[in-house]
Amino acid sequence: MKYFEFYSPVKICSGENAICNIKHELEYFGASKPLVLSDAGLEKVGTLKNVLKILNKNKVDVSRVFYNIPTDSSTLTINEIVKLYNTLGADSIIALGGGSVIDTAKGVKLVLSQLKEDILSLEGNEILPKGKDVPFIVIPTTCGTGSECTSVAVIKNNDTHVKMEYISPALLPNVAVLDPEVISTLPPKLVATTSLDALTHAIEAYSCLQRNTVSSGFAVSAINLISENLFLALNHPKKQEYKLNLLNASTLAGMAFSNSMVGIVHAIGHALGAYRVPHGNAMAILLPHCLKFNQNVLADVYAEMLLAFKGPEVYVNTPETERAKLFISEIEQFVKMASSTTGFSLKLSEYGVSEIDLPAIANIAINDGAAAINPKLFTRENIVAILKECM
Numbered sequence: 001m002k003y004f005e006f007y008s009p010v011k012i013c014s015g016e017n018a019i020c021n022i023k024h025e026l027e028y029f030g031a032s033k034p035l036v037l038s039d040a041g042l043e044k045v046g047t048l049k050n051v052l053k054i055l056n057k058n059k060v061d062v063s064r065v066f067y068n069i070p071t072d073s074s075t076l077t078i079n080e081i082v083k084l085y086n087t088l089g090a091d092s093i094i095a096l097g098g099g100s101v102i103d104t105a106k107g108v109k110l111v112l113s114q115l116k117e118d119i120l121s122l123e124g125n126e127i128l129p130k131g132k133d134v135p136f137i138v139i140p141t142t143c144g145t146g147s148e149c150t151s152v153a154v155i156k157n158n159d160t161h162v163k164m165e166y167i168s169p170a171l172l173p174n175v176a177v178l179d180p181e182v183i184s185t186l187p188p189k190l191v192a193t194t195s196l197d198a199l200t201h202a203i204e205a206y207s208c209l210q211r212n213t214v215s216s217g218f219a220v221s222a223i224n225l226i227s228e229n230l231f232l233a234l235n236h237p238k239k240q241e242y243k244l245n246l247l248n249a250s251t252l253a254g255m256a257f258s259n260s261m262v263g264i265v266h267a268i269g270h271a272l273g274a275y276r277v278p279h280g281n282a283m284a285i286l287l288p289h290c291l292k293f294n295q296n297v298l299a300d301v302y303a304e305m306l307l308a309f310k311g312p313e314v315y316v317n318t319p320e321t322e323r324a325k326l327f328i329s330e331i332e333q334f335v336k337m338a339s340s341t342t343g344f345s346l347k348l349s350e351y352g353v354s355e356i357d358l359p360a361i362a363n364i365a366i367n368d369g370a371a372a373i374n375p376k377l378f379t380r381e382n383i384v385a386i387l388k389e390c391m
Contacts, residue, residue, distance in 0.1 A: 004212035029135035031092035092135035143246035144194025146254020148176035180240035193280030205256035215260035225249035263374035271364035288332040
């Protein structure tokens with residue numbers, strides 16, 4: 001590319017006890033009355049309670065809490081939280097959760113910054129003024145979405161049931177807090193599937209049409225960290241360093257794809273979301289098949305990624321013409337091992353998808369924004385063929 005832009009202004013606080021820095025971050029922004037956003041699942045397992053306890057111990061006011069955020073971020077919930085924020089006199093947002101919580105918080109921040117009341121009034125407006133400052137801190141509870149460093153939010157329209165994609169720098173948090181204690185109780189299956197989501201972010205960021213020098217650097221680092229740490233984290237769940245490396249990888253991959261975008265894996269994966277296939281699982285299922293589809297136009301790029309994924313010894317000892325093929329094979333084995341180790345299925349039929357659904361899924365995928373960034377053109381028929389391989 002002769003020209004590219006890279007924008008990632010999010011401050012990263014990473015490491016053990018990183019949550020303890022939130023008080024100082026709020027003070028920097030002149031904020032003292034945060035609204036804490038989370039979900040019922042994290043409240044039930046005690047993660048929310050533990051984080052609130054730490055924040056309270058560090059003299060952060062945690063009297064304003066909303067944890068009724070649904071599995072799919074929704075327009076109604078966002079508008080409800082905006083009203084609550086104003087009613088309670090909050091002056092900042094702390095989001096604790098996975099993709100849905102973070103996307104919800106992004107929507108709230110967007111509405112507040114633009115002095116609006118309804119998220120739908122901002123639909124389709126990707127070029128917005130900076131707006132009012134709303135200090136926004138994110139604590140991710142999975143090692144996959146990278147949403148803490150992306151300018152994208154997927155929000156479900158409660159009236160149409162369509163998942164809308166909002167893209168704007170105004171969505172970006174100010175601070176991302178990566179604390180391994182927060183994901184210490186994350187089930188192995190979710191450690192695996194969310195990490196494979198991050199791996200897919202990194203691979204597509206490195207190989208899609210909008211890739212650039214800076215995003216590729218972040219992507220390579222993410223690929224290496226996930227390759228080296230996923231099974232260490234699964235086999236040694238009490239060692240925080242491995243999960244911290246996965247959190248860092250997720251953030252790096254998020255920074256990469258937020259600036260370079262993704263491709264066919266996400267185009268189809270987003271469509272499968274409408275059929276209740278969990279996103280990380282969809283990524284794991286689709287990734288090897290989509291790599292094979294793109295191979296004839298991305299052989300050189302896949303060969304480069306073999307170095308990051310398997311290290312210099314394997315790279316040097318593999319003939320140049322075989323590196324791309326080996327990369328795909330190693331990714332496929334990596335995914336299968338994650339599946340067998342933690343017990344999630346790599347068959348779409350196990351998630352309730354039937355062959356009757358495939359044309360409709362293809363119609364959604366072909367119109368997804370990520371489809372235009374994939375380096376190889378594809379048709380509805382190509383998508384159906386890939387989906388049949390995944391059944």
